[in-house]
Amino acid sequence: MARTPRSLKGPAPALPSRRKITGVLLGRDPELGVIDRLVDEVRASTGRALVLKGEPGIGKSALLDHARRAGRGMRVLRVTGVEGEAELPYSALHLLLRSVIDRIDVLPEPQAAALRGAFGMEPAAGADRFLVGLATLTLLSELATELPLLCLVDEGHWIDTASADALRFAGRRLEHDPVGLIVATREHREHDRSPDHARSFTDLPVMELAGLPHDAATALLAQEAPGLPARLRDRVLAAAGGNPLALLELPKTVGDEDPSGTDPLPISERLQHAFTGQIDRLEETTRKLLVIVAAEGTGELGTVMRAAGRLGVPTTALAEAEQAGLIVVAAGSVRFRHPLVRTAAYQGALFTQRQAVHQALAETMEGNDPHRWAWHLAAAAFGPDERAAAALERTAESSVRRDGQAAAVAAYERAAQLSQDGAAQSRRLSAAAVAAIEAGQFQRAEGLCDAAERLTGEPLVLARLAGTRGRLEFERGSPRVAARLTIDGAAKIAVEAPEDAAGMLVVATYYAGHGVDLPLASEAVALLDTLDLPADHDFQPYMSQARGFHKIITGEAADHAMFFALRPTSVWEQTWTARVLNVAGHASAALEMSTAMVAETRAAGLIGHLANALFHQACAQALLGRHQAAAESAEQALTIADDTGQGSVATYLRGLLAWLAALDGDDQRCVAYADEAIRYAEDHRAPPSAADATWALALLDLGHGRYESALSRMENRWRSWLYSTAWARSTADHVEAALRAGEPGIAARLVGELEADIGQHLDPCGPSIVSRCRALVSPAEEAEHHFTTALKPGACEDRPFERARTLLAYGEWLRREHRKTEARVQLRAALELFQRTGAKLWASRAQAELRATGDRSVTRVPVESSLIGRLTPQELQVVRLAATGATNRDIGAQMFLSPRTVAQHLYRAFPKLGITTRTELAALDLDL
Numbered sequence: 001m002a003r004t005p006r007s008l009k010g011p012a013p014a015l016p017s018r019r020k021i022t023g024v025l026l027g028r029d030p031e032l033g034v035i036d037r038l039v040d041e042v043r044a045s046t047g048r049a050l051v052l053k054g055e056p057g058i059g060k061s062a063l064l065d066h067a068r069r070a071g072r073g074m075r076v077l078r079v080t081g082v083e084g085e086a087e088l089p090y091s092a093l094h095l096l097l098r099s100v101i102d103r104i105d106v107l108p109e110p111q112a113a114a115l116r117g118a119f120g121m122e123p124a125a126g127a128d129r130f131l132v133g134l135a136t137l138t139l140l141s142e143l144a145t146e147l148p149l150l151c152l153v154d155e156g157h158w159i160d161t162a163s164a165d166a167l168r169f170a171g172r173r174l175e176h177d178p179v180g181l182i183v184a185t186r187e188h189r190e191h192d193r194s195p196d197h198a199r200s201f202t203d204l205p206v207m208e209l210a211g212l213p214h215d216a217a218t219a220l221l222a223q224e225a226p227g228l229p230a231r232l233r234d235r236v237l238a239a240a241g242g243n244p245l246a247l248l249e250l251p252k253t254v255g256d257e258d259p260s261g262t263d264p265l266p267i268s269e270r271l272q273h274a275f276t277g278q279i280d281r282l283e284e285t286t287r288k289l290l291v292i293v294a295a296e297g298t299g300e301l302g303t304v305m306r307a308a309g310r311l312g313v314p315t316t317a318l319a320e321a322e323q324a325g326l327i328v329v330a331a332g333s334v335r336f337r338h339p340l341v342r343t344a345a346y347q348g349a350l351f352t353q354r355q356a357v358h359q360a361l362a363e364t365m366e367g368n369d370p371h372r373w374a375w376h377l378a379a380a381a382f383g384p385d386e387r388a389a390a391a392l393e394r395t396a397e398s399s400v401r402r403d404g405q406a407a408a409v410a411a412y413e414r415a416a417q418l419s420q421d422g423a424a425q426s427r428r429l430s431a432a433a434v435a436a437i438e439a440g441q442f443q444r445a446e447g448l449c450d451a452a453e454r455l456t457g458e459p460l461v462l463a464r465l466a467g468t469r470g471r472l473e474f475e476r477g478s479p480r481v482a483a484r485l486t487i488d489g490a491a492k493i494a495v496e497a498p499e500d501a502a503g504m505l506v507v508a509t510y511y512a513g514h515g516v517d518l519p520l521a522s523e524a525v526a527l528l529d530t531l532d533l534p535a536d537h538d539f540q541p542y543m544s545q546a547r548g549f550h551k552i553i554t555g556e557a558a559d560h561a562m563f564f565a566l567r568p569t570s571v572w573e574q575t576w577t578a579r580v581l582n583v584a585g586h587a588s589a590a591l592e593m594s595t596a597m598v599a600e601t602r603a604a605g606l607i608g609h610l611a612n613a614l615f616h617q618a619c620a621q622a623l624l625g626r627h628q629a630a631a632e633s634a635e636q637a638l639t640i641a642d643d644t645g646q647g648s649v650a651t652y653l654r655g656l657l658a659w660l661a662a663l664d665g666d667d668q669r670c671v672a673y674a675d676e677a678i679r680y681a682e683d684h685r686a687p688p689s690a691a692d693a694t695w696a697l698a699l700l701d702l703g704h705g706r707y708e709s710a711l712s713r714m715e716n717r718w719r720s721w722l723y724s725t726a727w728a729r730s731t732a733d734h735v736e737a738a739l740r741a742g743e744p745g746i747a748a749r750l751v752g753e754l755e756a757d758i759g760q761h762l763d764p765c766g767p768s769i770v771s772r773c774r775a776l777v778s779p780a781e782e783a784e785h786h787f788t789t790a791l792k793p794g795a796c797e798d799r800p801f802e803r804a805r806t807l808l809a810y811g812e813w814l815r816r817e818h819r820k821t822e823a824r825v826q827l828r829a830a831l832e833l834f835q836r837t838g839a840k841l842w843a844s845r846a847q848a849e850l851r852a853t854g855d856r857s858v859t860r861v862p863v864e865s866s867l868i869g870r871l872t873p874q875e876l877q878v879v880r881l882a883a884t885g886a887t888n889r890d891i892g893a894q895m896f897l898s899p900r901t902v903a904q905h906l907y908r909a910f911p912k913l914g915i916t917t918r919t920e921l922a923a924l925d926l927d928l
Helices: 029-043 060-070 091-106 109-118 129-144 161-171 196-203 214-224 230-240 244-252 267-280 284-296 301-310 316-323 339-347 351-365 370-379 386-401 405-418 422-438 442-454 459-476 479-491 498-514 518-528 540-553 557-565 571-583 587-604 607-623 627-644 647-664 667-683 687-704 707-715 725-740 744-756 766-777 780-790 800-816 820-837 840-852 873-883 888-895 899-913 918-923
Strands: 048-053 075-080 149-154 179-185 206-209 327-330 333-336
Touching (some): 029 060, 029 149, 048 196, 060 179, 075 091, 091 109, 091 149, 109 129, 129 161, 129 627, 129 899, 161 179, 214 230, 214 244, 244 267, 267 339, 284 301, 284 316, 284 339, 284 351, 301 316, 301 351, 333 339, 351 370, 370 386, 386 405, 386 422, 405 422, 422 442, 459 479, 459 498, 479 498, 479 518, 498 518, 498 540, 540 571, 571 587, 571 607, 587 607, 607 627, 607 647, 627 873, 647 687, 647 840, 667 687, 687 707, 687 840, 707 725, 725 766, 744 766, 766 780, 780 800, 800 840, 873 888, 873 899, 873 918, 888 899, 899 918
Parallel strands (some): 048 206
Antiparallel strands (some): 327 333
């Protein structure tokens, strides 16, 4: 039968006695129970999403019909995906929301503008698809304040990628809104032509539909074809395989003269034959009309009939098709009774017949709908056609502006096929490759690059393709390969096109740094310095950033001041600067920069950049000991990175979250995050991205006293930038693990390496960390001097966790020297800092050391005494925003939640904080 979605499991309710189950719903009691529970929960203000998945004809549409009937008294919005619309961004979402489109103005302006731009209601200036998803969520939430809302999507495998992303974004966040989303989609098979996004709905609860049991199939056949002879009945049952639509349609075409039928054809082909048989009995003009309806796709009756008039098809054909039960005509619209009828009508026509229909549709739409006009014009072409190619190229460019990257790929690729010369074809294939990367279609992008390269010898085009291949390798997780390809491509056009070369080399420097390949970064900057660009060129600031980044990662700390002097304005410049400041350990400056980035990307709706901004913010917060705030930022960033398909940044975020979990001593969370990050790094041959995850596992072992395991992990870690804050801090952990595991030689070697480079350490806290390490390996008569040097006034004072680690190590040393009274002073200070930063595991260690000195006063000191610690990271973010006076809608816009979900978070948070109103939030210290 069906696999019940986990979130909807439970005792099936008794079916209402008034419901008589007949037709294709026979035998579907469990599935009907799931639908009924979903509708009931939506009525009770609990949002739910569900994907109905199965082969054509299995009963998905009938279950959607049942959901519509079950939703009596609710607002119901419904849309059916159409293959011809699958390349038009936001076409399905527009059709779903067209009856409520006048309500867009109730949204916050950035969301309203994004949705209007997506629907072509105003110019779209680079619409962010996840801002459109947020606008969709907010609009559905607003509508549901009036009536519970049910959104039904049929043929979900054919809706365009942009609409699928928006609905998926909203569906994952339906929690406290009376909104239900049910998507019916086919099973994905390798030969399917449906877009890859058909599989993306599977991160929503899925109910897989199998064929009807034999008893139910027999009952349905007896009900629908009572006079069918027993021999034919058995044939139909065997051929249908429990498929309800096959059970309804096959009896209409089988006859006594048919052969016995042992041919094992797939059921879809049997159904295709059944529908073709029905269509073949119609008049020629009616068959032609069905081809027009099938090709037009959207069901706009006026467009269909105007095209029919151009082809000499009379209006009487419409009545015959309707009387035959193949189409349904309503006010201004026409649709097929079932999608398979449309497939049979279209595929059953000759190519020349389909071409003539598309030509008529193109002539009908010219000047009214440029996107559909271009596609019909292309479908009407017999061979190369520059007019159609140019039209599709314009459509692709428009799709990119509306963030319809998947649609752009298809349009550029088809435009290339229609191009009349190799140069234009190569240019369009190159553009398709870039769009494919943006859409996450990496394998397709590589094939497009290969095809484009074979068509051209132009250095500029080849260089751009090299840049595209570099971007492809970077997104796949191979930054070194990306840098090599990009540098080589830039070198070919350094004289001919210095501006293009500069852009590639700036990116190559970032790639090389990301891959911790300093020679490659140096090569990129050296070539950048040879370019002949005016001193006042707009790209010079980016070039300066690249040079500065290169100096930082190679240890030229004297240039730090340039990053404090710079006031970057673009998101790219801010990202670069925040990253460098974090690498250099200037955490306060990095936090200021990244916090501004977060605010700006949220305000502008640049959700695709927000994950990076939040990542840099979380890194700075972690350095400053604001561990709970860092976890809050990182978890939100990870959700966004997963939503946007940013696998690389998601891996770094998992490493950071694993490190934060290690401070808490949370083995389960730490290992889960770290293992996933390490697995990604191995799969993508990108060991730098697993460095923090490996360090996190070692830190967890160190905190728990598993010293040999900690040492083993640290010995195998990836060596990052030798002068970065991460290298100094992780090496200090390596030193401690080696000493406690009984390997003083390893510890001494590591300290020697740190001391050799002390003058080049970027981190202002670096010298203090090195002094702590010296103290750990020095004889008793020298150790105390190094400890006091590490703790001198001003040393690491803005880095409480590192300072607490030094205090703990000093206290432990004093206890071993039998100076217990002095040890207690250091250990109490360490304990206070560990508690304040939320480092529970290390606070426990400090408590144990204090008890070992004979101090019993801390035995029952709670590790987490703040009320704030009771909140989840998302609750903390909500109350922080609420404390500023932000409304639920404002908070929802920033956090990508519906206003009702925000209200639920506040409802749960207030009792934990011991307050009852928003005004009381202002009195709380929420800055952890």
